[in-house]
Amino acid sequence: MVKKSNKPKLTKEQIAENKKRKDFSNQIEKIFVNSGFEKLNVKNWQFMLGGKNNELDHCFIYENVLIVCEDTLKFLKGEEKNNPGGQINRTKHKSEKEETARIILDDEKKEFYSLLSQHCPESKYLPKYEYQEIKMFYLYFEYGVTKYSNEDIERYSHLSFIDKSTFSYFSIMSNSIKRSFIYELFKYFNLNRNDVGKPNPFGGGNIQNLQTSIIYPKTITGYTNGVRMVSFMMRPIDLIQNSYVLRKDGWKQDFDMYQRLVTAKRIKSVREYVANCKTAFLNNIIVTLPDSVVFFKKEGEETKMVPLESIVQFDKDIIMQIPLDYNSIGIIDGQHRVYAYYEDDSANETEQKIAKLREELNLLVTGIIYPKTGPLKEQFARRRFESEIFVTINKNAKAVDADTLIQVQAIMNPTSGEAISRKVIELLNNRDTFKNMFQLSKTDDAPIKTASIIQYALSSLLVAKNAPTSLYMYWLKKTGHSDDYVLEKDCDIKEYVNYCALSLETYFKAIKSRFLSYWNKESKLLKVISLNAFIIAFRETLLHTNGPRDYTFYFNAFSSFTLDFGKDNNNFPYAGAQYSKFAKALLIPEIEKYNRKVSI
Numbered sequence: 001m002v003k004k005s006n007k008p009k010l011t012k013e014q015i016a017e018n019k020k021r022k023d024f025s026n027q028i029e030k031i032f033v034n035s036g037f038e039k040l041n042v043k044n045w046q047f048m049l050g051g052k053n054n055e056l057d058h059c060f061i062y063e064n065v066l067i068v069c070e071d072t073l074k075f076l077k078g079e080e081k082n083n084p085g086g087q088i089n090r091t092k093h094k095s096e097k098e099e100t101a102r103i104i105l106d107d108e109k110k111e112f113y114s115l116l117s118q119h120c121p122e123s124k125y126l127p128k129y130e131y132q133e134i135k136m137f138y139l140y141f142e143y144g145v146t147k148y149s150n151e152d153i154e155r156y157s158h159l160s161f162i163d164k165s166t167f168s169y170f171s172i173m174s175n176s177i178k179r180s181f182i183y184e185l186f187k188y189f190n191l192n193r194n195d196v197g198k199p200n201p202f203g204g205g206n207i208q209n210l211q212t213s214i215i216y217p218k219t220i221t222g223y224t225n226g227v228r229m230v231s232f233m234m235r236p237i238d239l240i241q242n243s244y245v246l247r248k249d250g251w252k253q254d255f256d257m258y259q260r261l262v263t264a265k266r267i268k269s270v271r272e273y274v275a276n277c278k279t280a281f282l283n284n285i286i287v288t289l290p291d292s293v294v295f296f297k298k299e300g301e302e303t304k305m306v307p308l309e310s311i312v313q314f315d316k317d318i319i320m321q322i323p324l325d326y327n328s329i330g331i332i333d334g335q336h337r338v339y340a341y342y343e344d345d346s347a348n349e350t351e352q353k354i355a356k357l358r359e360e361l362n363l364l365v366t367g368i369i370y371p372k373t374g375p376l377k378e379q380f381a382r383r384r385f386e387s388e389i390f391v392t393i394n395k396n397a398k399a400v401d402a403d404t405l406i407q408v409q410a411i412m413n414p415t416s417g418e419a420i421s422r423k424v425i426e427l428l429n430n431r432d433t434f435k436n437m438f439q440l441s442k443t444d445d446a447p448i449k450t451a452s453i454i455q456y457a458l459s460s461l462l463v464a465k466n467a468p469t470s471l472y473m474y475w476l477k478k479t480g481h482s483d484d485y486v487l488e489k490d491c492d493i494k495e496y497v498n499y500c501a502l503s504l505e506t507y508f509k510a511i512k513s514r515f516l517s518y519w520n521k522e523s524k525l526l527k528v529i530s531l532n533a534f535i536i537a538f539r540e541t542l543l544h545t546n547g548p549r550d551y552t553f554y555f556n557a558f559s560s561f562t563l564d565f566g567k568d569n570n571n572f573p574y575a576g577a578q579y580s581k582f583a584k585a586l587l588i589p590e591i592e593k594y595n596r597k598v599s600i
Contacts, residue, residue: 032060036179050103101138101158179343187327226371233362236341244327270340275353285334289367402451417459427501447521457532474547503548510554518565525565532579537587557594
């Protein structure tokens with residue numbers, strides 16, 4: 001007999017609310033864990049402090065920076081159903097958490113730290129510090145609240161309220177640049193280098209002397225506003241730890257912010273390039289330098305400070321000294337190239353490569369030094385000047401077209417899918433089926449553009465990877481190479497390219513014969529949508545057909561397939577980038593059906 005549970009059955013609304021609460025809580029946790037904080041297990045921990053019973057939702061620590069977080073949904077139970085007590089409940093909740101925060105931050109900090117250390121003995125940071133050394137913050141996350149009133153902020157002064165946009169920004173950035181986001185969190189908490197970790201017995205921030213810097217004379221920059229420029233090399237790790245970006249969608253909602261959010265996809269692309277090529281990008285990172293930058297010059301055995309105003313020509317003996325502190329160097333252009341070196345706690349292969357390069361490579365940086373007098377001493381005037389530079393760089397920069405990128409990638413990595421595809425298309429363009437039909441140059445008047453074919457269909461078919469959907473696997477079997485053979489010799493690359501070209505020539509020769517009346521530049525058969533669909537169908541059926549088959553097989557496979565590829569067919573069922581949909585719906589079934597028939 002199955003014993004019935006005494007627990008009340010949850011309604012759909014309650015289930016949805018519980019899921020929302022759990023997801024919200026998990027997102028908060030990810031912000032701090034991604035950023036390098038240690039998670040302290042305080043779930044279901046209740047403790048007596050300040051004459052009352054207390055509990056915490058989250059607790060995170062990095063060195064001596066301790067973050068306590070409270071999370072709650074905007075609508076407490078019953079509020080969304082016109083419950084007149086809803087607002088009272090929300091006010092009561094904030095009041096209770098304000099009281100807990102006051103006890104923890106002010107009245108009983110020593111006792112709280114002792115209780116927390118006893119509750120979390122596995123922490124690597126808690127035993128390292130005395131309570132007096134701890135920088136503690138209490139954050140209040142309320143789901144969906146777009147803005148907090150000044151009244152709430154003043155009334156609950158021990159709580160740091162995180163509104164919806166700030167929460168989204170924290171989530172996006174911590175997910176994009178991982179552990180390196182911690183330095184912006186330090187800025188949010190108004191912490192500098194001397195605040196984080198054990199006290200520096202020498203005092204002050206770190207100092208970096210850059211002897212290879214080039215100070216531009218006033219006369220060659222064209223600026224008449226007192227701005228000076230200096231170029232130097234700097235390690236990615238130093239830029240990451242000491243830089244900030246004035247992002248308009250960030251937590252600091254000032255009107256003079258102008259930069260965009262980082263794009264995770266772009267950062268990943270740059271990061272993979274750096275990890276694989278082990279070289280830095282050669283174009284400059286544009287930054288503003290802190291007012292505390294000073295210059296020295298060696299004169300014999302002595303090194304004397306020199307005012308920037310007195311440096312009027314190039315001088316190789318000048319040393320620039322930058323006092324490094326969190327968020328002291330402003331990045332105007334190049335944030336993706338800098339943050340591609342972000343720190344990641346995961347032990348994946350890319351991070352292992354980047355970790356070494358982060359400290360070894362040097363990026364070329366051009367720094368702007370503002371005059372200490374005149375209009376540009378004001379922050380808003382500086383922001384306006386920086387935004388003009390940002391717009392000039394990004395507005396006038398022309399994106400590299402796809403054909404050029406493919407050509408460059410083919411030169412850089414001759415065994416990549418793009419490189420093999422380019423070589424194969426060059427061969428096909430000189431053979432009967434596709435004779436002079438591919439546009440290999442901007443000056444060609446050929447009907448078939450190649451970039452989209454290579455990017456979205458052909459490169460994954462030809463990539464030198466031992467996989468069932470790559471011709472490489474079947475070339476390995478044909479040539480007798482081992483499964484883990486790496487394509488690198490020129491003679492093997494040439495042989496593989498010829499194998500791929502012959503396989504595709506055979507396949508499309510059958511298609512041409514089957515649909516001969518449509519094999520012209522006006523028809524939809526030779527448009528990218530159809531060619532990519534046929535390539536995808538070829539690729540996705542290789543495993544079933546045990547590799548590429550002969551002309552007769554593919555001719556017969558499409559013998560009963562009909563579709564109007566005529567140029568005047570306005571009802572052609574596919575358009576745009578629906579290559580895969582076209583292949584899966586119409587082409588792959590034809591090949592698989594015929595394959596089953598001949599395999600019986």
